[in-house]
Amino acid sequence: MAHTVKNFDRLIGLDGFSEKLLKQHFSLYQGYCNKLNEIEEKLSTADRTTANYSFGEFSELKRRETVAFNGTYLHELYFENLGPTLLTPDGALSEALKRDFGTLQAWEKDMRACALSTPGWVLLTHNWVDSKLHHYILYEHHIGLPVHQKPLLAIDCWEHAFMLDYGTAKAEYLNAFFKNLNWNVVEDRFARVLKHLK
Template sequence: MGVLPGNRVVFDRPGGLRPPVGFVRNFAQPEAVLLRSQTISWAAGLQRGRGVSRTSFATLAFFDAPPGLRRTESAVEGGTMTIEAKKYDDLVGNLEGFSPKQIEQHIKLYQGYVKKINEIRAEMEKIPFGERKDKANFSFGKYSELKRRESVPYNGTYLHEMYFDNLGGSRAKPKADLTRAIEGAFGSQSNWEEDLRACAETATGGWVLLTYDRIDEKLHHNQVWEHSNGIMLNQEHLLALDTWEHAFMIDFGTDKKSYLTAFLANVNWKVVAERLDKATQRARAA
């Protein structure tokens, strides 16, 4: 993946793979870009892949970059991308059961992950490709250690964004499609909540993710330790629950049960329902 001028994200696909035509057609101005040895040529006006060989383009489409992703001057030539922290000031003082200090400190910690992923990638960028093998070693190597830790601040960044994005709701119940999906997987809303609490109890120093499994098309809970250990494949993430102590210690001490009650009272079910809708659309288009 790379970023081109105008804060547009490019998703690379190895040559020979069938392009996600159903994905391209959703864009208002679909285009294609061919990347060959970092030489960029354009094919504008691509409509559902017509007029372009399915094997000749390594990259299928690009679209407006999400707010948290910004382009650096060297991005077009294969340089690093700078991730900017999103703003969550609107949550401070507006989440029932959470003090402003708790949320402010949590946001500050999230900003630290953003800073670290940028630092790690900048350091890796300094190591020429031809020297990386010499700096990689099972016991210790500069490149291998940077690579080993890369997933922690990267996932830490986007898991926190998912968490903050699915907060700020009300006590309104989930929409019909989401309710049916929850009941189809867990039997009832109350069973789902009990399972969430059970997973959160043992996912100390980690996360519980409500996911949509693209294989069995059902919802599941995925326990994650740290930010990267235990993440299951073939999952679309719908709801993120932070179970690290920093998410609740200021307000709740060690009372995780009360934290979970406050969390559930603030879930933005509209956001969760939209994630499910997008997940099922992608699964049908695959």
């Protein structure tokens, strides 16, 4: 079944994010979604007998399938967890963050350090293996994420996410991100973990 592009126009007007930047970012996301559909369609008929490490249509499609999927899904996570509703987390999520990072301040400090460490993505995840919260950094869209994770929060750290508004001042972009972090969405994702839902 084809993947459908989601609309995130509700974010236009968000303090710290220009309309021009957001619209360009939405276009990038749509491009990944379209490519995911194109790859899946081509894979349905690609010749399996020519699969090859150096080059082959089927092999190339498989190598880029995860890029397009993660490029789509990670952007949806990111746009969904933008938009202010709560200033700080509370309840079960807050307790879990304190359990695994010490304090909420230490958690944010760690996540900011992760963001400055990657040109790609930072994810806060629930790790189903050790049942703890972790930060993981991704290079490109498909490199660096351990298996068996439930993403709870995503920060897009690619330059296209901030260069237009902040130049190389990535820390200022992170200030805008944390100011506009939609904790309700993150808490809902964690509530699903506690119910053992995907």
